[in-house]
Amino acid sequence: MSRFMSTCPQLIVGMGGVKVPCLVDTGSMVSTITESCFLRNFESWGQEQLRSCHWLQLRAANGLSIPYIGYLELDVELCGRVVLGCGVLVVKDPPGGLCAQVPGVLGMNVLSRCYQELFGQHGMSLFDLPVVSQAPSSVFQALQHCCYADSQSVSDQGGRVKVRGRRACRIPGGTMKLVAVTCSAQYSNGTVLFEPPDAGLPAGLLASPSLVPVERGTAYVPVVNVGTVDVLLYASTVIGTVSWVYVVSLPPEVTEVQVVSARVNTQAVLVSPTILEQIESIDLSVLSVGEQDKVRALLEKYLTVFSRHEGDLGCSNLISHDIPLLDDVPVRQRYRRVPPSEYEVVKAHINQLLDAQVLGSTEGGSLLVVGFSLNVCCDTYEAV
Known part of the structure; x- marks a missing residue:
């Protein structure tokens, strides 16, 4: 049987200062440790360190639910780097003591962050670093997988940013305005470099390359109207691209200081x-x-x-038609799951359909949707 099976890719990973044997799994979106491992190594931290996240459903590759009791935020040491504040789920021990020797799973949430930090400092030469090239083959291959996934994501999404909302944004002549834009969810909760397109913005508007923070897929880009006539930026207009930025090195006379946060209240008037x-x-x-x-x-x-x-969308009463059915039984289908990262996008689209009266609401608050059903954030939409 040894000719048909190989050993699982394992390594010792420092989690919160504790050496934990882990299985390297590029197919897992999260990193986990077993409950017995938590009680053995982290119980002294106290139960208050174990946070709950009942909104997350954890499933195995075969679709079965995996029970867990909470999660920790641990500093994980990998390839000579310490990745700060990584989320690690604490799962129930499987029956039969299958995970006694390897209680941890190192998933993509840690592997991808480690790759991003290494790539930001060394670029593609990271694979020539001794800490990477001499790492276990499972880690080296996992970083290569992150590199491939990152390149595919950039080529597919392109980091384009579009004007947010359903209405046009008016920029008065001779003024600068912060325009709300949307970008890919991969740039959320970080600072990115915004760059206007080479062909320029519509109607002679100007925007300079700038560092902008992204929160929940939304950023605010300064756009200048140097003319004397008001200009409208219509919804979904592409006004540039964003990309990750990293501090690779600083000149000797320059030192990095703590970030000072300030809140600026702006009033954006969106008109149709x-x-x-x-x-x-x-x-x-x-x-x-x-x-x-x-x-x-x-x-x-x-x-x-x-x-x-x-x-x-408009409405026409020039013609009417009927849809004959086989019987009077209402059509009901099992709801399609929506990824948590798409909740806000789906809800915004549903609100847009409500505003356009494409959808109608019942007395109980449910939405009547023609032809399909959704379950988003515990709100059920039934098909009719």
């Missing part, structure tokens, strides 16, 4: 532009003056057929 305003803001500079007048006159003649914004 009229159809005429949108027609007037269309860039027709490639046409002659006479052709521009003709195009705008044509658009104004049929302005009633245009929607003012994404949620302006």
